Amino acid sequence: MLAALFCIAAVLGFHAGDEPYIVTLPWYEIFSSAARAVAGTIHNPFGLFGARVSVFFIRVLLGYPMLLPLAGFLVLGWRLFRTKPLDPALLFLVYTLLMALDLSAMFGLSAAPFADVMSGTTGRMMASFLSTIIGYPGAWALTTVIGVLLTFYMGWEFITDTIARVSAFFAKASATVRMIRAERTRKRREKEEMQARKKAERMAVVLEKERKKREKKEQRAAKSTPPKPKAAAVEKPVKPPVSLRDEEPESAPPPPPVKLPAIEPIVIPAEVEEIQAPEPAIVRSEEGPDMIINPGVREAEADLDERKLKVRTHDHVQYRFPSIDLLQRPKDEDESYDERHLAETKDRLLEKLRIYKIEVIRIATTVGPRVALFELELAPEVKISRIKSLENDLAMAMASSSGGIRIIAPIPGKNAIGVEIPISKPRPVVMRSVLQVEKFKNNTMALPIVLGKSISNEVVVDDLAAMPHLLIAGATGAGKSVAINVLLTSLLYSKKPDEVKFVLIDPKRVELKPYKLLKDHFLPKIPGMEEQIIVTDPQKAVSALRSVVREMEHRYEMLEKCGVRNIGEYNRKMKDEAMFYLVVVVDELADLMITAGREVEEPITRLAQMARAVGIHLIVATQRPSVDVITGIIKANFPSRIAFQVASKVDSRTILDVSGAEQLLGSGDMLFQSARMSKPERIQCPFISLTEVDAITEFIGDQPPLKTECILPEPPSSNGNGFSSGLDQDRDRRDAMFEEAARLVVLHQQASVSLLQRRLRLGFSRAGRVMDQLERNGIVSAGDGSKPRDVLVKNEDSLELLLRNLD
DSSP states (O other), X not given: OHHHHHHHHHHHTOOGGGHHHHHHSOGGGTTSHHHHHHHTTOOSTTHHHHHHHHHIIIIIIOSGGGHHHHHHXXXXXXXXXXXXXXXXXXXXXXXXHHHHHHHHHHHHHOOSTTHHHHHHHHHHHHHHHHHHHHHHHHHHHHHHHHHHHXXXXXXXXXXXXXXHHHHXXXXXXXXXXXXHHHHHHHHHHHHHHHHHHHHHHHHHHHHHHHHHHHHHHHHHHHHTOOHHHHHHHHHOTTOTTOXXXXXXXXXXXXXXXXXXXXXXXXXXXHHHHHHOTTSOEEEOOSSSOOEEEEOOOXXXXXXXXXXXXXXXXXXXXXXXXXXXXXXXXXXXXXXOOOHHHHHHHHHHHHHHHHHTTOOEEEEEEEEOSSEEEEEEEEOTTOXXXXXXXXXXXXXXXXXXXXXXXXXXXXXXXXXXXXXXEEOSSOOOOXXXXXXXXXXXXXXXXXXXXXXXXXXXXXXXXXXXXXXXXXXXXXXXXXXHHHHHHHHHHHHHTTOOTTTEEEEEEOTTSSSSGGGGGGXXXXXOBOTTOTTOSSBOOHHHHHHHHHHHHHHHHHHHHHHHHHTOSSHHHHHHHOGGGOOOEEEEEESOHHHHHHHTTHHHHHHHHHHHHHGGGGTEEEEEEESOOOTTXXXXXXXXXXXXXXXXOOSSHHHHHHHHSSSOGGGOOSTTEEEEEOTTOSSOEEEEOOBOOHHHHHHHHHHHHTSOOOSSOOBOOOOOOOOTTSOOOHHHHHHHSOOTTHHHHHXXXXXXXXXXXXXXXXXHOOOHHHHHHHHHHHHXXXXXXXXXXXXXXXXXXXXXXXXXHHHHHHO
């Protein structure tokens, strides 16, 4: 790489004045006294040796087009330095060498003054040869066609990739510049606001001093005018002992404080309100405390199409992420709210609490997409249990027949209770609006999924790998299937086909049908179920889950051999043999529990308990949240849960261990509970239509399939308790590609899972199993972490003898 870099620099430093000295100086005299005398007259910045190299490449070989193969050698050295696959670099090197020959011949055909340095001696010879045989027009046509064909068949991919990288670099640079400018503008605005706030505070202090001075003057003036009280005493001689202090309250003239309203309209509030525009709005109330309306979170928008959409998988297949334009644009979001309705709701709420003698000190409101959260700070003597028991009474007072009112007592981290009440003008949440945010675009999560918008209008993005499994439950039509489509779409917009795979189980047969088009990219094949891309038969669903269990066991064996603890450490250590994440989606657990029962519960329980470390995660949905479906063993291993609208408090407690889901509004209104939360969070799930799902799956399905098929292990046959000793049976049965893999390993005298994947086009799991069989039969040595395996059979004759003995 360094030699290629030096040669490129030397060629670029070529000077025609150096040629006479170099021609008269042989190579073997480069260190002689004559060379030292000539060195002072050399113009090349790299001295005598640089001038010699530049003259050789430009005059003797191909001229300036020689820079192309030198660049090819530079790329080859760079990939060799970074231990990357050399196939693309070698192809690029061959392309640059052929293009250099073609360009040199084309310049040799030209009579331009610069043709000598652009063609060299070799180019002139090729041009003379071609012009003699087919003439100048034919030579020009031939060299042009050769150049176009070479570029189209060999260099087009590299050129487009380079253009994409350069455009992505400039896009990233421009985004960084925009961020820096926005940060500077924000800091400048904050500084101006701080200065204006300090100025307003100083003015307020000055006006307060003036007000106190006026009060003192008025008090002194009132004390210095006693005639009026005496006249009042004369008019009532019946009470002569009455003192002036007793008469002053009964006197007609107003006391000094009555004159203060002339001072009340101070200019400060208007000035402060103008300065603090982003501060919470205040709704004044004649009775009770004023209501503070907290501003919602404004997410930083981002264009997902600005990222690098065209990427490469591990087997060097080009893949393009779906464009955000496949999703429907949201309507112009009106972020305004009905302040009058909020004020009326607040008054009814306080009136109802006042009936039960519950005093509210402070009230604040946060307006979400469908509900508003009223934060009530109560008097110290009020018990929280009194508020909790008034949930139905408050629903009646709010005239909310559809429910939607939920009490949070207390709000975690705050000295207040929360009352969630539906708003009069709900705002729809669509899928595109929650994906077009910086939080999702620049996330570093392993499996990012979008859940929706919270009451504060914050887009909630979580990591499925950290959950690590998700349980979804709710009544029919509450939004479970839409939520599953939202979760899968989030992964399709963020992960490549070689990074995540889906096992989809759909007993209802119609909910997950659009994802059949992903069979060549995101859906692995299960032996014995090739005809069912989406598993719909309950009995075959049991086999699919057992196949995933066996995949989990095999992955744990791989982690043990590599000496790591989880999939993240394994992928960092074995980059060429990286594991993909596997997401198992079960759309209706109740139907499986009815038909299979214990046989379904066992593999789900095993996966929920152990599969997190090896990158296998479950998303299980059901519309019947009863204890015979969501058993205690299943619920104990699903710390992250989503509850949509349910029929009763019992169902809500079955899902979340607390009530509240029975008060939801439906149509995507949900409660999300994770292990990190003390209480469930109310979120509005985004809506994605079937048309949008079809457009995304068709876009991905039309792309070229992956070269290596992903095949899960064959599920074990059932015995009395639902499982067989599948691992022992697998060891006794050799793979169909075993002998071909053995010959390949012995021929190359190197053994690795990636070699079997590339040459035999096997999936990762199957290649790993074949490698384990080669080890058990004494063909390769045992794995030792990241060190390569040794091939124990040295020639093909010994291998054939060993294979006959095995048979």
